[in-house]
Amino acid sequence: MARRPRIEFSGALYHVISRGDHGEAIYRDDKDREGFLICLGEVCERTGWKIHAFVLMNNHYHMLLETPEPNLVVGMKWLQGTYTQRFNRRHDLRGHLFQGRYKALVIDSEEPAYFLQVSSYIHLNPIRAGLVHPDRPLRTYRWSSFPIYLVSANKRAEWLCSDRVLGEFGGGQNDRKIRRVYEEYIEGLAKRIYGKTERKGFDEEWKPIRRGWYLGGEDFRDRLLGMLGQAMRGKQKETYSGDEVRAHDQAQAEKFLRVGLSALELNEQDLRDMPKGAMEKQVLAWWLRRKMIVSRKWISERLRMGDVSRVTQAASLVSENEDITFMRLKKRLERIS
16 A cells, blocks of 8 residues: 655654544543653653654644654654553553554744744644633643643653744743743634634644645755655655655656756747647657656646646557657657656
8 A cells, every 4th residue: 555755854843643543542541641641751762852742632643743863763663553552451452553654744943933833733732622611721731732831841851842932932941931921822822713713714824734745945845855756766656655745756747847848949938839739748748648657637737738638648649640740859858868
């Protein structure tokens, strides 16, 4: 079964989500939650991980996780495997506890604002799930790093790092005033989420966190795509899937297309000016279909061919056509390795 590739590097920052198998609970009581946090502390000690925020829900958890060393995969394997063993032993069970593979959204750690954006999303999860009554403050939800942020540093676990988030409010983690400002900020967001009119706005703002594969600018995206290509090199392409793989494939196809346009002595303006069914476009579509793993829709939009059926038709038309102009254009592209 195809799986999402993992991008690992020193200093990587991730929003990690993992759910229970078949949506079932991964914590049956508070003792299970305490056990998970013990496992989390142990894996941080083993790997050097830094946890910037977390929340434990009923059937899943969220973490804002930094890996000083490129060890996300080995650390997650230990964390979830160890907790599953202890959970099963305690409840006299066997088999899987977690559903498939966890999701790990890669975040640009050099942009400070992302720490606040993602940690706020994580801390507000109990509100969105209805686990906190509207009349009660969010800090009363115990199984989150939010109430821990509000106590002095000497009362927190060493693996929980709040300085990057609290730093957005102008002070360090030992500053009582800054902790109070942060509390007011999060509690204020919680009250706004209860209002139906503002809920849509938050959902739109958090869409990249919920549905994307990275959080950052174009330069960061390009850097990740380069790492992704190295990670998949020499391996069967079919073993990987996901938005990041499609983005990688499209970036590769874009580079290939630029080379193809140059070989045919064309440019972007030519693609705009040519008819949708131009011979050059058909040959380029045929060539991209043979060389790259991208969708017909991407090719039709990129070459400005209109309906995707033109891409399908081009594959057979160019392959079988012995017209001298077709042959000349094909030879130019086939010279490119």
